Amino acid sequence: MGIFAIRLPDIGEGVAEAELIEWHVKPGDIVKEDDILAAVMTDKAAVEVPSAAEGKVVELGGEIGQMLPVGSVLVRLEVDGAGNESEVQADTGKPAAPPAEPEPATAEAPVKPPAAAPVPRSNGTKPLASPSVRARAREEGVDLRQVPGTGPAGRISHADLDNWIASGGIQQGGVIRAQNTGIEEVRVIGMRRRIAEQMALAKQRIPHITIVEEVEMSALEDLREALNAKHAETRPKLTLLPFLIRAIVESVREQPGLNARFDDEAGVIHRHGGVHVGIATQTPQGLSVPVVQHAEAGSLWDNAAEIARLAEAAREGSIKRAELSGGTITITSLGPLGAIATTPIINYPEVAIVGINKMQIRPVWDGQQFQPRQMMNISCSFDHRVIDGWDAAVFVQKLKTLLETPAMLFVEG
Amino acid sequence: MSDISCKLLIIGAGPGGYVCAIRAGQLGIDTVVVDEGKPGGTCLNEGCIPSKALIHAADEFHKIARAPHGPLGICTGTPSLDFAKTIAWKDGIVRRLNSGVSALMKKAKVRFVTGRARFLDGKTVSINGSGDGQIIRAEYIVIASGSAPVELPDLPFGGPILTSSEAMKLTQVPESLAVVGGGYIGLELGTAFAKLGAQVTVAEAEDRILPLYDRELTRPVEARLDALGVTVLAGAKAQGYADGSLQTDQGPVAAEKVLVTVGRRPRTAGIGIEELALTQDGPFIKIDSYCQSSMRGIYAIGDVTGEPMLAHRAMAQGEMVAEHIAGHAVEWDKRAIPAVCFTDPEVVSCGAAPGEIAGTSSASFPLQANGRALASEREDGFVRVVWRDSDHAVEGIQAVGAGVSELSASFALAIEMGACLEDIGATIHAHPTQSEALHEACLHALGQALHI
Numbered sequence: 001m002g003i004f005a006i007r008l009p010d011i012g013e014g015v016a017e018a019e020l021i022e023w024h025v026k027p028g029d030i031v032k033e034d035d036i037l038a039a040v041m042t043d044k045a046a047v048e049v050p051s052a053a054e055g056k057v058v059e060l061g062g063e064i065g066q067m068l069p070v071g072s073v074l075v076r077l078e079v080d081g082a083g084n085e086s087e088v089q090a091d092t093g094k095p096a097a098p099p100a101e102p103e104p105a106t107a108e109a110p111v112k113p114p115a116a117a118p119v120p121r122s123n124g125t126k127p128l129a130s131p132s133v134r135a136r137a138r139e140e141g142v143d144l145r146q147v148p149g150t151g152p153a154g155r156i157s158h159a160d161l162d163n164w165i166a167s168g169g170i171q172q173g174g175v176i177r178a179q180n181t182g183i184e185e186v187r188v189i190g191m192r193r194r195i196a197e198q199m200a201l202a203k204q205r206i207p208h209i210t211i212v213e214e215v216e217m218s219a220l221e222d223l224r225e226a227l228n229a230k231h232a233e234t235r236p237k238l239t240l241l242p243f244l245i246r247a248i249v250e251s252v253r254e255q256p257g258l259n260a261r262f263d264d265e266a267g268v269i270h271r272h273g274g275v276h277v278g279i280a281t282q283t284p285q286g287l288s289v290p291v292v293q294h295a296e297a298g299s300l301w302d303n304a305a306e307i308a309r310l311a312e313a314a315r316e317g318s319i320k321r322a323e324l325s326g327g328t329i330t331i332t333s334l335g336p337l338g339a340i341a342t343t344p345i346i347n348y349p350e351v352a353i354v355g356i357n358k359m360q361i362r363p364v365w366d367g368q369q370f371q372p373r374q375m376m377n378i379s380c381s382f383d384h385r386v387i388d389g390w391d392a393a394v395f396v397q398k399l400k401t402l403l404e405t406p407a408m409l410f411v412e413g
Numbered sequence: 414m415s416d417i418s419c420k421l422l423i424i425g426a427g428p429g430g431y432v433c434a435i436r437a438g439q440l441g442i443d444t445v446v447v448d449e450g451k452p453g454g455t456c457l458n459e460g461c462i463p464s465k466a467l468i469h470a471a472d473e474f475h476k477i478a479r480a481p482h483g484p485l486g487i488c489t490g491t492p493s494l495d496f497a498k499t500i501a502w503k504d505g506i507v508r509r510l511n512s513g514v515s516a517l518m519k520k521a522k523v524r525f526v527t528g529r530a531r532f533l534d535g536k537t538v539s540i541n542g543s544g545d546g547q548i549i550r551a552e553y554i555v556i557a558s559g560s561a562p563v564e565l566p567d568l569p570f571g572g573p574i575l576t577s578s579e580a581m582k583l584t585q586v587p588e589s590l591a592v593v594g595g596g597y598i599g600l601e602l603g604t605a606f607a608k609l610g611a612q613v614t615v616a617e618a619e620d621r622i623l624p625l626y627d628r629e630l631t632r633p634v635e636a637r638l639d640a641l642g643v644t645v646l647a648g649a650k651a652q653g654y655a656d657g658s659l660q661t662d663q664g665p666v667a668a669e670k671v672l673v674t675v676g677r678r679p680r681t682a683g684i685g686i687e688e689l690a691l692t693q694d695g696p697f698i699k700i701d702s703y704c705q706s707s708m709r710g711i712y713a714i715g716d717v718t719g720e721p722m723l724a725h726r727a728m729a730q731g732e733m734v735a736e737h738i739a740g741h742a743v744e745w746d747k748r749a750i751p752a753v754c755f756t757d758p759e760v761v762s763c764g765a766a767p768g769e770i771a772g773t774s775s776a777s778f779p780l781q782a783n784g785r786a787l788a789s790e791r792e793d794g795f796v797r798v799v800w801r802d803s804d805h806a807v808e809g810i811q812a813v814g815a816g817v818s819e820l821s822a823s824f825a826l827a828i829e830m831g832a833c834l835e836d837i838g839a840t841i842h843a844h845p846t847q848s849e850a851l852h853e854a855c856l857h858a859l860g861q862a863l864h865i
Binding site: 151153 | 743
């Protein structure tokens with residue numbers, strides 16, 4: 001028997017450390033080669049670390065949420081044969097956890113001690129209380145099912161009942177609602193921590209200026225409908241996004257300062273030739289921003305297909321790090337939840353973000369009467385350090401014009 | 414006889430009815446109790462109390478008879494029994510308790526009317542038939558009419574075919590006794606007669622005795638019956654009685670007397686309950702958690718309301734109903750009703766049996782490892798605890814063993830108070846007593862048993 005140490009591999013792109021976000025094994029588990037041991041999180045993506053050997057897990061290298069340097073021991077396995085480190089070596093690190101004893105599988109095996117009070121009561125379970133407490137509760141009109149018990153197994157004492165009554169728990173004839181004094185501790189780890197850091201950075205460093213403008217969408221919607229009808233059989237349906245991307249590509253052609261990344265440490269703005277459009281995407285783990293690279297080179301359908309592919313990959317977690325980085329401008333949309341206006345936060349170190357709000361029919365005065373029109377607002381934020389309000393307003397007006405007269409999206413000049 | 418008007422009329426002076434009456438009297442409610450027999454009902458007159466007297470006499474006789482064969486070095490001559498004197502002693506105890514109950518009711522200013530009640534309507538009852546009979550009008554009426562033994566069509570009561578009440582009035586121990594029905598009543602009396610010298614055979618239709626209890630609990634009772642020379646015919650159907658034999662599908666059984674104990678039915682017929690059209694629950698009167706029937710102002714308690722048909726359940730119901738009528742905030746919220754079989758050994762069951770509730774486990778402690786049990790020559794049996802896995806709340810406690818009926822109080826107390834295994838484990842139990850087995854069963858459940 002030997003000890004085999006599995007170290008955190010070099011995940012690439014110059015990453016020096018990674019955050020441990022999930023253990024797939026625990027001490028005592030038997031793992032085979034290529035079984036997943038743990039998931040770690042780098043700046044952008046979660047990476048699963050497979051086992052390089054077969055054996056029994058004897059030690060885990062860290063706790064969830066801990067930052068592990070690349071090359072540090074992730075898991076120690078007890079393996080047949082020599083292993084890759086001596087017992088003595090292993091002992092110089094953390095003391096190895098004792099191998100877990102298999103639990104005796106007898107019917108009358110001792111059970112774990114009960115949890116400390118107050119104990120949550122499952123639905124339909126009668127509360128535990130002595131007959132005198134029950135009698136007093138009835139006299140006082142208290143429904144004991146609502147009263148938190150602090151005794152063993154959640155038993156309700158006279159003191160619990162006193163506290164309940166003193167806190168005004170009695171509501172004669174009404175529904176009695178228990179105060180929920182529980183506080184759940186949720187550790188901000190993994191992707192949530194990345195999002196938190198990124199948002200804080202953007203808000204701390206970037207003085208945002210946000211402009212909201214309304215856009216009449218009837219023409220674009222007609223065009224979209226016609227295109228979708230024409231290619232219904234052969235091509236995927238177009239959403240609004242590829243049109244918006246095209247509008248952004250056209251707009252930044254005239255205002256390259258908006259398609260940029262601002263290295264504020266060095267004091268340099270990198271104006272990119274290619275338009276790499278980030279698409280803010282909700283995933284089960286949280287907000288993710290996959291990037292449509294070189295949107296200026298793609299057709300409407302190319303971009304549509306790329307958006308669909310990236311969104312799917314982001315949601316199922318198979319997205320690559322490279323696909324989550326390198327954006328030069330970002331679109332954020334909440335679809336039907338998009339409200340009237342939003343204040344989008346710029347995806348640092350970019351300098352502009354285009355938010356689209358929900359589309360709805362609104363009355364518009366045409367000079368003589370109100371007309372029902374398909375209207376949509378756009379809410380765009382800019383880095384006011386490098387973009388003046390004038391430039392921002394010009395950009396927004398350009399977007400409005402392009403979207404309201406979609407032919408201009410496709411006609412040169 | 415003048416008619417009576419009162420606030421509360423109770424039909425039946427059994428343990429449910431008389432307790433209800435005493436409590437109501439204490440609460441200042443104008444109360445009348447009607448019963449055609451003596452106060453105390455089945456329990457006091459022909460059930461619990463006389464059977465315990467008989468069991469005690471049988472145990473004493475049996476001990477003396479067996480003493481020369483035992484290990485204690487006691488020598489006696491062959492004892493003889495004047496059974497008529499035994500029965501007279503038993504009747505004396507019953508009489509004492511009759512007058513005791515009467516005195517308690519009188520003290521509570523409860524009026525007792527002897528006679529048979531019959532409903533005229535939901536507020537009016539006639540005594541001893543309609544027409545010229547006495548009329549009692551009451552604001553509230555409590556039906557506590559109890560239950561009666563079930564008769565088998567092939568074995569009509571009369572002559573050698575006895576009810577349990579009749580068996581306790583015999584003046585001679587029968588040579589041979591067949592007991593039809595291996596429930597607790599048949600086994601208690603059958604065992605007593607076996608100890609008094611009768612050749613006893615028990616015919617039970619189910620595949621084992623005490624079919625309402627789990628196998629683990631009944632096994633020590635089976636073993637003891639065997640040791641006492643009682644023959645148990647399991648899965649046997651009684652078919653009739655002829656020529657001094659009980660006919661069964663497993664052959665004839667010599668029986669001077671046949672005791673039929675195949676259950677009890679609620680006594681609802683003949684008192685006009687049908688006319689009230691109260692909602693039934695099978696043959697029983699359906700009640701809510703205040704013991705109210707489907708008709709306003711009419712309550713029902715005890716055996717007429719269904720299983721478990723136990724005197725102490727009826728008493729608790731009676732007490733609660735009196736308080737409910739007095740306007741107190743009460744409700745039936747009992748967690749456990751202990752049940753005891755005064756067989757040999759005794760069986761106690763309180764709360765949930767193993768496996769009855771999902772998410773529970775059980776552990777037991779054998780009396781073989783209990784010093785007091787060994788020192789009393791009775792090491793058969795065990796104490797078993799059932800607890801909820803999630804929080805160790807005790808859901809049930811059962812025991813089988815000689816004299817364990819007295820442990821039933823601590824079982825019920827533990828469950829009613831909402832005790833956890835740790836509570837009982839941390840309570841000092843006196844040494845040397847059988848009660849230590851409960852302590853040890855709980856410790857065992859926690860993986861900390863000391864004496865096993």
